[in-house]
Amino acid sequence: MDRIMVINSSPRAPVSNSLKYSQIFLKYAGARRQYFRLNRKNHRRLAEKTRDFDHILLVFPLYADGIPVTLLNFLKIWEENLPCPRPSVSVMANCGFLEPRQNDTAVDMVRLFCEKNGLPFASSLKIGGGEAILSTPFSFMARRRIKKLCRAILRQKPARIQVTMPLSPRLFAKAADSYWTAYGQKYGTSKEQMRTMDIEKQS
Numbered sequence: 001m002d003r004i005m006v007i008n009s010s011p012r013a014p015v016s017n018s019l020k021y022s023q024i025f026l027k028y029a030g031a032r033r034q035y036f037r038l039n040r041k042n043h044r045r046l047a048e049k050t051r052d053f054d055h056i057l058l059v060f061p062l063y064a065d066g067i068p069v070t071l072l073n074f075l076k077i078w079e080e081n082l083p084c085p086r087p088s089v090s091v092m093a094n095c096g097f098l099e100p101r102q103n104d105t106a107v108d109m110v111r112l113f114c115e116k117n118g119l120p121f122a123s124s125l126k127i128g129g130g131e132a133i134l135s136t137p138f139s140f141m142a143r144r145r146i147k148k149l150c151r152a153i154l155r156q157k158p159a160r161i162q163v164t165m166p167l168s169p170r171l172f173a174k175a176a177d178s179y180w181t182a183y184g185q186k187y188g189t190s191k192e193q194m195r196t197m198d199i200e201k202q203s
């Protein structure tokens, strides 16, 4: 596999977890890759740019059990500007909940897009606890799986990979509650305020 285009499709790409996951991938992929991030204005340019690559890796967060709207909009534009020959496509999806399977539908959305448009779907990595794992002692587990994804892409041997933290759901919920409560406190926001839609107006 010669040229890999890594597209960070998070709506908050410059400060995203997807950026951190992309950076780890880029480190393992060596010189044969290039990183891009989607923004509202560059969908057409990036769609055209896919012509220069053999493989596209879509890196994105799970939003409401699906792909984020930035990625959806990109796919609509890409569908009208698909290169020939078609590059193959892999995905690295991360979600807030503990279970990697939460990403299943989002990965299937991309897989279906590929099937419909004659793009070979290659590998997938589903990351659970994606907001947290890199800042815990389990970070090495995520790094290892990203390396595995990279190897699968470079060797053109499709793989289905997943990773999460080895915690019980109850412990994870407890740890997440403490983390977000302390985070809110840091910015003068109470737990009650965080439970309302007003939190959107504040940010």
Ligand SMILES: Cc1cc2nc3c(=O)[nH]c(=O)nc-3n(C[C@H](O)[C@H](O)[C@H](O)COP(=O)(O)O)c2cc1C
Pocket: 010, 011, 012, 015, 016, 017, 018, 019, 060, 061, 062, 063, 064, 065, 066, 094, 095, 096, 097, 098, 102, 130, 131
């Ligand atoms: C609007 C919104 C919707 C989300 N929906 C889900 C969801 O359905 N399931 C889930 O596990 N995490 C969900 N999350 C959590 C994100 O997937 C998680 O925070 C992820 O690490 C964000 O990645 P990013 O920093 O690359 O954007 C959601 C986050 C936001 C902001």
